[in-house]
Amino acid sequence: MKAKITMEVTIMSIKWDEFFITGDPLILGSQIAIVLTMIGAVAGITYLKKWKYLWTEWLTTVDHKKIGMMYIISAVLMFFRGGMDGLLMKAQTAQPEMGFLDSQHYNEIFTTHGVIMILFMAMPFLIGLMNVVIPLQIGARDVAFPQLNALSFWLFFSGAMLFNISFVIGGSPDAGWTSYFPLAGKEFSPGIGNNFYAVALQIAGIGTLMTGINFIVTILKMRTKGMTLMKMPMFTWTTFVTSILIVAAFPIFTVALALMTFDRLYGTHFFTVSGGGMDMLWANLFWLWGHPEVYIVALPAFGIFSEVISTFSRKSLFGYKSMVFSILGIALLSMVVWVHHFYTMGSGPAVNSFFSITTMAIAIPTGVKMFNWLFTMRKGRIKISSAMLWALAFVPCFVIGGVTGVMLAMGAADYQYHNTLFLVAHFHYVLIPGVVFAVFAGLYYWWPKMFGFMLNEKIGKWHFWLFVIGFNVTFMPMFFLGLNGAVRRAYTYSAESGFAPLFMLSAIGSIILAAGFAVFCYNIYWSIRYADRNISSDPWDARTLEWSTASPVQFYNFAKLQEVKSLDPFWHMKKKNEGLTLYDSEIEEIHMPSNSWLPIYMGVIFGIAGFLLVFEWHIAAALAAIGIFAGLIIRSFDYNEGFHVKKDEIHRIENAWRKTEGEVHDHVS
Amino acid sequence: MKKILLSLTALLPLLVLSGCNMVVFEPQGPVARSITDLINWSLIWMLLVVVVVFGLFGYIVWKYRERPENKDYEPPEEHGSTLLEIIWTGIPILIVIALTIPTVKTLYALEEAPKGYEEKEPITIHVTSADWKWIFSYPEQGIETVNYVNIPEDTPVLFKMTSASTMQSFWVPALGGQKYTMPKMETEMYLVADNPGSYDGQNTNFNGRGYADMKFEVLAQTDEKFNEWLADVKETAPKLTESEYDDLLKPTHMGRLTFSNTHLEWVNHADPHSKAYTNPELYRGHGYQGKTFEEEDNYKSNQPNVMENHGQGGHDESEDNHGGDHNEH
Numbered sequence: 001m002k003a004k005i006t007m008e009v010t011i012m013s014i015k016w017d018e019f020f021i022t023g024d025p026l027i028l029g030s031q032i033a034i035v036l037t038m039i040g041a042v043a044g045i046t047y048l049k050k051w052k053y054l055w056t057e058w059l060t061t062v063d064h065k066k067i068g069m070m071y072i073i074s075a076v077l078m079f080f081r082g083g084m085d086g087l088l089m090k091a092q093t094a095q096p097e098m099g100f101l102d103s104q105h106y107n108e109i110f111t112t113h114g115v116i117m118i119l120f121m122a123m124p125f126l127i128g129l130m131n132v133v134i135p136l137q138i139g140a141r142d143v144a145f146p147q148l149n150a151l152s153f154w155l156f157f158s159g160a161m162l163f164n165i166s167f168v169i170g171g172s173p174d175a176g177w178t179s180y181f182p183l184a185g186k187e188f189s190p191g192i193g194n195n196f197y198a199v200a201l202q203i204a205g206i207g208t209l210m211t212g213i214n215f216i217v218t219i220l221k222m223r224t225k226g227m228t229l230m231k232m233p234m235f236t237w238t239t240f241v242t243s244i245l246i247v248a249a250f251p252i253f254t255v256a257l258a259l260m261t262f263d264r265l266y267g268t269h270f271f272t273v274s275g276g277g278m279d280m281l282w283a284n285l286f287w288l289w290g291h292p293e294v295y296i297v298a299l300p301a302f303g304i305f306s307e308v309i310s311t312f313s314r315k316s317l318f319g320y321k322s323m324v325f326s327i328l329g330i331a332l333l334s335m336v337v338w339v340h341h342f343y344t345m346g347s348g349p350a351v352n353s354f355f356s357i358t359t360m361a362i363a364i365p366t367g368v369k370m371f372n373w374l375f376t377m378r379k380g381r382i383k384i385s386s387a388m389l390w391a392l393a394f395v396p397c398f399v400i401g402g403v404t405g406v407m408l409a410m411g412a413a414d415y416q417y418h419n420t421l422f423l424v425a426h427f428h429y430v431l432i433p434g435v436v437f438a439v440f441a442g443l444y445y446w447w448p449k450m451f452g453f454m455l456n457e458k459i460g461k462w463h464f465w466l467f468v469i470g471f472n473v474t475f476m477p478m479f480f481l482g483l484n485g486a487v488r489r490a491y492t493y494s495a496e497s498g499f500a501p502l503f504m505l506s507a508i509g510s511i512i513l514a515a516g517f518a519v520f521c522y523n524i525y526w527s528i529r530y531a532d533r534n535i536s537s538d539p540w541d542a543r544t545l546e547w548s549t550a551s552p553v554q555f556y557n558f559a560k561l562q563e564v565k566s567l568d569p570f571w572h573m574k575k576k577n578e579g580l581t582l583y584d585s586e587i588e589e590i591h592m593p594s595n596s597w598l599p600i601y602m603g604v605i606f607g608i609a610g611f612l613l614v615f616e617w618h619i620a621a622a623l624a625a626i627g628i629f630a631g632l633i634i635r636s637f638d639y640n641e642g643f644h645v646k647k648d649e650i651h652r653i654e655n656a657w658r659k660t661e662g663e664v665h666d667h668v669s
Numbered sequence: 670m671k672k673i674l675l676s677l678t679a680l681l682p683l684l685v686l687s688g689c690n691m692v693v694f695e696p697q698g699p700v701a702r703s704i705t706d707l708i709n710w711s712l713i714w715m716l717l718v719v720v721v722v723f724g725l726f727g728y729i730v731w732k733y734r735e736r737p738e739n740k741d742y743e744p745p746e747e748h749g750s751t752l753l754e755i756i757w758t759g760i761p762i763l764i765v766i767a768l769t770i771p772t773v774k775t776l777y778a779l780e781e782a783p784k785g786y787e788e789k790e791p792i793t794i795h796v797t798s799a800d801w802k803w804i805f806s807y808p809e810q811g812i813e814t815v816n817y818v819n820i821p822e823d824t825p826v827l828f829k830m831t832s833a834s835t836m837q838s839f840w841v842p843a844l845g846g847q848k849y850t851m852p853k854m855e856t857e858m859y860l861v862a863d864n865p866g867s868y869d870g871q872n873t874n875f876n877g878r879g880y881a882d883m884k885f886e887v888l889a890q891t892d893e894k895f896n897e898w899l900a901d902v903k904e905t906a907p908k909l910t911e912s913e914y915d916d917l918l919k920p921t922h923m924g925r926l927t928f929s930n931t932h933l934e935w936v937n938h939a940d941p942h943s944k945a946y947t948n949p950e951l952y953r954g955h956g957y958q959g960k961t962f963e964e965e966d967n968y969k970s971n972q973p974n975v976m977e978n979h980g981q982g983g984h985d986e987s988e989d990n991h992g993g994d995h996n997e998h
């Protein structure tokens with residue numbers, strides 16, 4: 001009866017007091033900060049008269065490099081958001097029975113942390129680097145479908161924004177990043193928080209699926225002359241296999257999310273307790289996508305390390321062929337291991353034995369890669385730059401993640417590790433060295449290619465040491481906490497448990513980690529302001545084609561498409577002094593795609609329709625969805641053929657960076 | 670050879686983790702011990718891997734780092750070595766085999782009463798997890814407890830587990846591994862306690878607001894004490910009624926309860942056709958509230974339970990106080 005007395009603020013049958021999340025100082029602060037930031041951004045852009053620039057150069061662009069940068073910027077922002085979530089959790093568990101966050105709050109935070117880190121930080125960071133680098137590495141002028149590429153980005157961005165507003169409007173999902181049923185169903189979570197999960201991830205997922213298709217076609221069809229599959233750089237190989245995995249795994253998630261949406265919005269019974277639903281079906285579908293997803297982010301990371309290690313050891317990759325086969329092996333195996341996430345579901349010893357074996361088998365190709373990296377460095381001359389430091393730290397840290405992974409893979413032993421902090425420590429030891437170290441390595445490595453100046457190496461070392469030490473101090477204690485019975489996702493623990501010292505240590509670690517991230521942000525700021533702009537287009541003396549063109553790369557990438565004769569083509573071109581010169585007679589007109597407003601329009605419409613669907617305002621959502629169809633129809637009648645870059649312009653641009661005509665500029669920095 | 674290694678494993682936890690006593694390394698029963706043995710066996714191999722890779726890594730990075738002296742050194746062209754690659758494919762395969770065999774053996778062994786206890790008649794206890802409490806029913810003894818379970822020492826206990834709400838996980842780390850409890854399904858697990866003592870148990874599978882406190886105590890007793898306790902409960906504990914049981918299943922925290930009958934008399938949640946007691950109104954709270962759906966077989970229904978000779982639901986009369994107090998944040 002209390003309900004009748006409490007104030008209901010309903011205008012247009014919307015309950016506004018539920019719509020905005022109120023009553024929490026943290027959230028109120030964020031709401032104010034968000035509004036102020038938005039006002040500030042709008043005012044700033046207007047004052048600097050940058051709207052037109054923003055629109056024509058960025059928001060409507062179809063240039064793979066700019067799309068890549070937008071992905072990376074979004075990913076850094078999401079890293080900040082996810083990292084704040086991580087810090088809040090560490091603060092809450094720093095001492096027993098802390099009252100900093102209540103359980104509802106903690107639940108929302110680990111859920112959004114997991115989703116954001118994996119889907120809105122790791123994925124876009126890697127896809128961003130793929131976007132920037134892959135067409136350059138294969139000597140192409142863009143991806144196969146530039147406009148689709150822009151659409152991918154805007155759908156991802158739209159999904160990410162929709163997911164992120166949930167904590168100030170409507171309430172965040174709170175059933176874990178795995179969103180297990182029946183908990184995530186309406187029976188146990190009647191708030192709309194988990195609608196955000198279902199709808200936002202669906203929108204972003206469609207974008208990712210398109211990226212997968214786009215990169216498969218790009219890599220298969222657009223490689224420059226002479227670059228056979230077995231002459232592709234390793235990052236291209238891993239991107240290719242990752243794209244195949246995306247196309248294989250994401251449709252499963254799409255279907256699972258659709259069923260989840262039906263269950264939550266329309267009362268179907270796929271996963272519910274009542275009405276004959278099957279909760280185990282969700283767990284299976286989720287991990288059928290979820291495990292490959294882990295490799296979707298890990299494989300490109302392996303590719304980045306391969307490039308960085310080879311470049312800074314001044315040697316070609318050891319065991320290239322076995323590297324390729326191990327990637328393929330990992331990809332195949334990753335589709336048949338999903339049950340290791342729920343050995344404890346009681347599927348019986350035969351099933352658990354099978355999946356224990358397939359899971360442990362993944363260690364074999366992974367081990368092969370590890371030794372190949374080590375032997376790439378052997379007999380090399382290892383230059384310990386910032387980028388290389390990340391690759392070096394990756395080796396021991398990832399080995400710890402790997403061996404604990406094998407321990408978890410042993411079904412019977414997992415009965416003791418399952419859902420404990422041992423598991424949480426393990427997957428952070430895989431994801432942080434495997435993905436975060438990789439994107440940092442990639443960023444330091446390709447930054448000069450993207451922007452024409454380097455990130456500061458000295459600040460980079462501070463960034464590195466703080467981050468790596470902080471990471472180990474944060475997550476190492478969690479192994480021991482888990483073995484002593486500390487479970488995951490618990491917002492607090494008792495003083496008698498004896499967990500307090502290690503939790504405290506871990507919390508201190510997370511502060512060091514955060515300091516590392518802050519130094520990283522400072523490094524970007526410092527380098528934008530002060531870094532030397534007058535650098536070589538090949539500052540690392542690197543080996544692959546992206547370094548054979550200007551930095552920052554001219555919009556058409558290559559004036560002349562290169563011919564490739566071997567692995568590490570640019571290295572050999574430099575050695576033999578072949579193909580480095582551009583003759584006037586070789587310059588031809590270049591055909592490039594035009595900008596388009598449709599991708600961002602689709603992103604906005606998807607976002608609006610998704611938002612309305614989340615709030616279960618079905619008619620409004622359906623009306624908004626008409627806008628999606630309108631976009632599709634407009635696109636079908638779009639006959640824009642792109643434009644041609646005139647010879648004069650190419651001549652001018654090439655002269656500017658090649659210093660003297662007919663001669664390439666000094667490549668050794 | 671294997672024996673020597675195995676006996677070494679006993680030392681490992683002491684060596685590696687000296688100083689900290691962790692529950693997983695201090696098994697208090699044969700089931701937990703078999704898992705700990707497996708973990709120790711894997712630790713040896715993993716330690717070997719770590720030592721080899723770290724050693725190689727340190728050596729290579731140190732030896733081949735760039736120094737002023739080797740500025741002019743140009744590394745050789747080198748594409749791989751079939752022999753080396755076969756070696757480092759082969760050795761991991763052997764390690765995986767060495768780990769697989771005991772893993773599979775243990776997986777099968779854990780499904781049955783532990784070795785050496787086959788003779789002893791196991792006692793069966795039904796576990797029903799609810800939000801956010803554990804209900805233990807002793808059908809043979811006709812008693813029921815909430816949030817604690819007493820067992821006789823040295824006797825295999827067969828837990829038959831199900832859930833009255835979401836998917837949860839039953840874990841007593843000192844005595845054995847864990848397994849999920851799921852609505853309308855039954856999972857089984859054997860545990861044995863070597864000695865009398867109190868062991869912590871808890872849910873490990875996240876199930877909403879009250880998850881962190883969903884704990885219980887396992888008290889292992891001598892046969893004598895256990896029987897005394899049984900008799901005492903039979904004599905003094907109250908009977909559980911259906912409407913009390915409905916209240917019990919609501920999402921709450923509570924202390925310990927004891928009854929001299931079991932809810933299995935009218936519902937076994939493991940039965941695929943049993944009624945669902947879900948009631949979304951009780952879970953309203955944070956944020957904007959969505960539409961919920963009336964189900965044929967949940968709390969509102971008047972359908973009889975499928976359990977035999979129980980013809981009357983009687984769960985709907987107490988529902989009027991549930992109506993959406995969800996504006997209260």
Ligand code: HEM
Nearest residue numbers: 086089110111114117118122176177178431488489490510
């Ligand atoms: C940067 C510092 C990070 C910190 C301090 C951090 C901290 C945490 C903490 C405290 C938890 C929850 C533990 C629990 O109570 O169950 C957690 C969960 C998780 N983290 Fe992180 N993390 C970090 C980075 C990452 C990264 C980079 C990723 C992925 C790429 C990631 C993925 C996850 C996932 C998937 C979960 C599980 C969420 C769930 O239980 O639903 N984290 N993290």
Ligand SMILES: [Cu+2]
Nearest residue numbers: 291338340341
């Ligand atoms: Cu997995």
Ligand SMILES: [Cu+2]
Nearest residue numbers: 280345851854
């Ligand atoms: Cu089941």
